[in-house]
Amino acid sequence: MVLMEEEVFPWLRSLKQFIDTLPEFICIVSRDGKWIEANDFALKTCGIDQQAYKGKTLHELPSYFSNWTTDQLIKSDQQAWETGKCVKIEQAIKQSDGTYIYLELNKQPIFTTEKEPLFLFVTGRDITQHKEKEEELSVALELLESVLEGTTDAILILDTNEQMIKVNHSFERMFGWEEGSLIHDEEMDTSIIIPEEFIAESKSIINLLREGSTVPSFETQRLRKNRTRIDVSISFSAIRNLQDDVIGFCLIYRDISERKKVERALRESEAKYRVIAEHSKDLISVSDTKGGLLYCSPSHQAVFGLADYKEINAVLFSRIHRDDFEFLRACFSKANIKKKPFTFEYRLLHHKGNWVVMETNAVPVMNEWDEIESFVTISRDITATKETEEIIRKSEKLTVLGELAAGVAHEIRNPLTSLIGFAQLLKEGNAPMNERYTDIMLNELKRINEIVGELMLVAKPQAVHFEYSSITDMLESVVRLLNTQAIIKNIQIHLSLEEETPLLYCVENQLKQLFINLLKNALEAMDHGGNIVLSLTKKKGNIIVTVKDEGVGIPNDRLDKLGEPFYTTKEKGTGLGLMVCCKIVKEHNGHIHFESIEGKGTTVTVTLPIYPFVRVK
Numbered sequence: 001m002v003l004m005e006e007e008v009f010p011w012l013r014s015l016k017q018f019i020d021t022l023p024e025f026i027c028i029v030s031r032d033g034k035w036i037e038a039n040d041f042a043l044k045t046c047g048i049d050q051q052a053y054k055g056k057t058l059h060e061l062p063s064y065f066s067n068w069t070t071d072q073l074i075k076s077d078q079q080a081w082e083t084g085k086c087v088k089i090e091q092a093i094k095q096s097d098g099t100y101i102y103l104e105l106n107k108q109p110i111f112t113t114e115k116e117p118l119f120l121f122v123t124g125r126d127i128t129q130h131k132e133k134e135e136e137l138s139v140a141l142e143l144l145e146s147v148l149e150g151t152t153d154a155i156l157i158l159d160t161n162e163q164m165i166k167v168n169h170s171f172e173r174m175f176g177w178e179e180g181s182l183i184h185d186e187e188m189d190t191s192i193i194i195p196e197e198f199i200a201e202s203k204s205i206i207n208l209l210r211e212g213s214t215v216p217s218f219e220t221q222r223l224r225k226n227r228t229r230i231d232v233s234i235s236f237s238a239i240r241n242l243q244d245d246v247i248g249f250c251l252i253y254r255d256i257s258e259r260k261k262v263e264r265a266l267r268e269s270e271a272k273y274r275v276i277a278e279h280s281k282d283l284i285s286v287s288d289t290k291g292g293l294l295y296c297s298p299s300h301q302a303v304f305g306l307a308d309y310k311e312i313n314a315v316l317f318s319r320i321h322r323d324d325f326e327f328l329r330a331c332f333s334k335a336n337i338k339k340k341p342f343t344f345e346y347r348l349l350h351h352k353g354n355w356v357v358m359e360t361n362a363v364p365v366m367n368e369w370d371e372i373e374s375f376v377t378i379s380r381d382i383t384a385t386k387e388t389e390e391i392i393r394k395s396e397k398l399t400v401l402g403e404l405a406a407g408v409a410h411e412i413r414n415p416l417t418s419l420i421g422f423a424q425l426l427k428e429g430n431a432p433m434n435e436r437y438t439d440i441m442l443n444e445l446k447r448i449n450e451i452v453g454e455l456m457l458v459a460k461p462q463a464v465h466f467e468y469s470s471i472t473d474m475l476e477s478v479v480r481l482l483n484t485q486a487i488i489k490n491i492q493i494h495l496s497l498e499e500e501t502p503l504l505y506c507v508e509n510q511l512k513q514l515f516i517n518l519l520k521n522a523l524e525a526m527d528h529g530g531n532i533v534l535s536l537t538k539k540k541g542n543i544i545v546t547v548k549d550e551g552v553g554i555p556n557d558r559l560d561k562l563g564e565p566f567y568t569t570k571e572k573g574t575g576l577g578l579m580v581c582c583k584i585v586k587e588h589n590g591h592i593h594f595e596s597i598e599g600k601g602t603t604v605t606v607t608l609p610i611y612p613f614v615r616v617k
Helices: 012-020 040-046 067-083 128-150 169-175 179-183 196-210 257-279 300-304 309-319 322-338 383-427 431-459 471-488 508-524 576-587
Strands: 025-029 035-038 087-094 100-111 117-126 154-158 164-167 218-223 229-240 246-255 283-287 293-296 342-349 355-366 372-381 467-469 491-497 504-506 530-539 542-548 591-597 601-609
Touching (some): 025 040, 067 087, 067 117, 100 128, 154 169, 164 179, 196 246, 229 257, 293 309, 300 309, 322 342, 322 355, 322 372, 355 383, 467 508, 471 491, 471 508, 471 530, 471 542, 504 508, 504 601, 508 530, 508 576, 508 601, 576 591
Antiparallel strands (some): 025 035, 087 100, 100 117, 154 164, 154 246, 218 229, 229 246, 283 372, 342 355, 355 372, 530 542, 542 601, 591 601
């Protein structure tokens, strides 16, 4: 067979140089599987020695072929001889560097005129890049399929005739149609999911895509299979081939029914609240975190003489009393940190020229990141209420003064008796005793002056002004004022003070009235003498004052009602005294607590913050 090249194919030598230049696989194999001729591309691709391949079979040739690859190649050779027709196969050949070259081989059997087998002419081309592209395309298609089936959005693909050619499972779930009934029924088109009034709109969008225009997503409505409507957001896009021709359209639907439902409910809620805000006498406003107004109700016009929030913004800070300005700023600064609703009072200049007291409830509005977005404030003019409270406070003060008058008169009478007696002795002219009598008289006069001074201090009206005052001095003054009444009733007042008590930020006259009322209540509850303990302690930035008596006590079912106007446990009481006490404690951002056991006594605990405060609800 080696001589076949010389005897039968003398023309092969002249073609060898030509086929070596071709970048394709060319090989000639005899009927018994021996290689007769091959070009350089085939030899290099298969890893066969160019000098020792002729006359050898694949099993005899050292090559890159594995046994399995060799068997496959021989098997396809036999198929070509048996069928007498060209056989096409694809074969992967592993190279020395571990990579693969993919060949598409055509095996054409050649016969003599007498139908005798002559040789097998094998040609092929390198399809490695094509196979890589196919694999990339396969991966891309798998990825696309996973995206189509994994997304919660409904996807519809149309051809250029607007016929449906693909929908995903989300589309089936959203609209209730199965893909088979949509794709295979020629009478089905997109109109089955489009409300009649939106069909023209949808067609115009498709036409814009045909013309190369882009269409942003927009919100509309579509129909389910059961003909109910759903709110959707639709994204349209054109599908183009490599020549940039439009070959289809992709429509992506997102169900926004819940969001639209919330938006509608929100609009209805806003409309309701706007009606309330527009007709409320309270001043309702929305402000940013820096205090600038974003909205204000029409009721602002009654106070500012202006209606538009921009006009009010221009004068707002100039209308706030300068003594309250820093307090307000501190309120909002602390609210930005605590993120809780809070209440505060301040004075505001009315457009008529008078000052009004405003009580404001402020509520922070939080965004999705738990940050304060704005404040909603509801303000009310409480000037009249404040004036009424002051009248009640003065009335209560007069009642206290009246009850103290008898005790004070008794206390003054004792030193006056001493003064009269010693004055008579001085008149008799006992010179050695004059100095001693004079000292006693001066001490008694000093005592009278202190008692009258305490009485006048309680009676004297004072402006409500917070400042730092000594709580120790206040308690000593109150005890000194009420001690006479206590002695008359055979009651001992024990004052227990903690050392180095800091100054308290308060209205001194109001706190004195508070403690006078509490001590007076304790005295009135003890008809048979006993002890009252008035103690002062400091704890965690607060001053705690406790008044503990040994009186008749208060039933448990009445404790919760203490402090209500006109509710009293006394036979001739009005209930205003404790109401005033509770109001004073509240204005100082403090707490008052009552504990009582019938027959054993009552304990009242007042807790007051030492430092300036913001009242939080």
